[in-house]
Amino acid sequence: MDTASLNQYFSIEGHLHFETGRGGLTKAVVNNTYALCELYLQGAHIVSFKPHNREELLWVSSTAQYASGKAIRGGVPLCWPWFGPDPENAGRPQHGFARNALWTFVDASVNQRGETVLKLVLHKSSESYKVWPFTFEAEYSIIVGNSLRLELSTKNRDSTPFTLTQALHTYFAVDAIEQSRVENYVGKRYIDKLLENRECVQEGDLRFEDEVDRIYLDEDLYCILSDSRRSVKVSKQNSKSTVIWNPWREKASSMGDFDDEGYRNMVCIETANAAFDARILNPGECHTLVQTIEVWL
Ligand code: BG6
Numbered sequence: 001m002d003t004a005s006l007n008q009y010f011s012i013e014g015h016l017h018f019e020t021g022r023g024g025l026t027k028a029v030v031n032n033t034y035a036l037c038e039l040y041l042q043g044a045h046i047v048s049f050k051p052h053n054r055e056e057l058l059w060v061s062s063t064a065q066y067a068s069g070k071a072i073r074g075g076v077p078l079c080w081p082w083f084g085p086d087p088e089n090a091g092r093p094q095h096g097f098a099r100n101a102l103w104t105f106v107d108a109s110v111n112q113r114g115e116t117v118l119k120l121v122l123h124k125s126s127e128s129y130k131v132w133p134f135t136f137e138a139e140y141s142i143i144v145g146n147s148l149r150l151e152l153s154t155k156n157r158d159s160t161p162f163t164l165t166q167a168l169h170t171y172f173a174v175d176a177i178e179q180s181r182v183e184n185y186v187g188k189r190y191i192d193k194l195l196e197n198r199e200c201v202q203e204g205d206l207r208f209e210d211e212v213d214r215i216y217l218d219e220d221l222y223c224i225l226s227d228s229r230r231s232v233k234v235s236k237q238n239s240k241s242t243v244i245w246n247p248w249r250e251k252a253s254s255m256g257d258f259d260d261e262g263y264r265n266m267v268c269i270e271t272a273n274a275a276f277d278a279r280i281l282n283p284g285e286c287h288t289l290v291q292t293i294e295v296w297l
Contacts, residue, residue, distance in 0.1 A: 023066030115145035
């Protein structure tokens with residue numbers, strides 16, 4: 001559907017309109033009494049969440065690419081239906097195909113609190129079947145209020161079970177990485193991907209002085225990301241794993257779409273079902289991963 005048709009069917013005065021964004025890609029723009037939120041239909045990729053009178057919560061690389069079939073570096077890419085490298089080692093893309101696929105916008109409404117609710121779906125297609133031979137339905141609900149609530153539901157519409165790993169790969173903006181910390185993980189176990197997946201235990205708040213790439217094994221826990229100006233709360237449901245990532249200087253500069261100094265102003269906190277937290281969905285089953293982000297202080 002083109003931008004004019006999307007506006008005709010789904011725009012809501014005082015809440016939602018569609019426009020052509022960077023690279024000619026279609027973008028949904030929510031601007032309600034609570035916040036501004038922008039999302040590309042490609043990848044159902046949120047690139048901005050800014051509650052009014054607050055600073056932007058999300059980070060996007062200044063060298064991010066906006067092009068058909070390419071994931072945007074920053075915001076909230078969807079890693080789905082697998083997290084990380086191809087689990088079958090068959091040369092399929094890292095983090096699955098949902099972040100590069102064109103999602104279908106199916107509904108927009110306003111709830112009782114005056115928040116804007118968007119729904120997008122992704123179904124099996126001939127393209128998806130080539131890389132992941134299952135019949136599925138993914139539905140992504142985005143609720144824009146004082147907080148940003150994301151609900152990613154996966155339904156198995158196939159006659160065989162499938163394994164799902166996934167992440168809401170959220171890039172948070174921080175004002176200075178060395179002064180930033182993640183709280184509420186003291187004593188929690190994590191897998192350190194930089195130490196050959198060794199299992200470690202968190203001592204003190206997580207601070208950033210070098211590259212970090214970890215999967216925290218937690219139970220529907222929340223965490224708080226604080227920098228020198230604010231604290232952001234990240235809470236979740238149906239997830240027992242959280243990925244925390246900062247590539248630091250060298251890795252960032254090896255990535256063409258990651259601005260060299262950008263690592264100073266971002267931290268990824270990714271609500272996930274990853275590693276030991278993979279889910280098997282039997283035919284007819286549905287699993288919903290939920291993440292809510294809000295300014296806490
Ligand atoms: C994180 C992983 O989730 O995503 C990292 O833990 C990875 O290992 C990072 O480098 C970025 O992945 P990509 O595919 O977007 O470059």
